[in-house]
Amino acid sequence: MAKKVNLNIEIIAYSNLEELSNEDQKLLSLAEKATFSSYAPYSNFNVGAALILENGEIISGNNQENAAYPSGMCAERTAMYFAGATYPNKTIKTIAIAARKGEENTFIPISPCGACRQAMLEYEAKQEKPIRVIMKGVNDIYELASVSDLLPFKFTQKDLFE
Template sequence: MRQKIEMKVFLEVYPPHEWSDQDRVLTEMAKEIMHKAHAPYSDFLVGAALLLDNGKMFAANNQENVSFPVGVCAERAVLSYAIGNFPESRPVKIIIVAKKREAGRYATVTPCGLCRQTINEYEVKFDAPIQIMMLSPNGDLLLAQSIEALLPFRFNDLNA
């Protein structure tokens, strides 16, 4: 007999008056770097800001390429830089902002599949969740407490 596997996930909504000081700084960093994205083909700008457990904060943006699969997402760019330079420092929180170049409002985006799997890799490496926050058009932050909320059936280490 077939069985049904059901997983429930949820996001929390954080209005600006509930943001921490770190949330505010990271959101501003992500907004600022977003405007510097190299997105001449889609005009879709993405910025991501990351907090490590050592208190360091980093930001990066998406980098498109005319050979579309060659581009790099903001989330993977910031994670690669931070972990490449501070391999023992655990990622604690990542904030993502996005919008079309000429749009007046931000667009709600979640990490793509490649970015979700990359976030999962670091959650496994450090054996700790990474908070993922996404700016919504109305100015709230949507919070996933870990990648499990966005990638419930994760691909983990084959040797585990």
């Protein structure tokens, strides 16, 4: 007999920036700033990400497009891969994400694409600690306690070996 299963994901919605900690405000500000140096001539969709490591180091990234579309890279992966290459044994505490269209200065709601969710989940599984996610919206700022909340039916290395 089929049964209904409910997934519960807790999302904290902040109505203004001042409700965030100073560290989270700084991360979100850096994610917003990173959108202004993204390379998005094809989509005109500028995405920025900023993450903080356990040692306090902050890394920003943005989307980098390419005429051969699959060769581009999203902001979240740009930042995470740089962190992994530069600080391979440091835990990522939080990642903040912001986006805007073209030359507009208004930030729009954004959540990571499927590929970024999977890549972020890999880092979360590798470090065996959750990575908080902060996403900038038009009127609200959303916080999730873990990347796992973005990908409830996750695929990790455990699935390969169990």
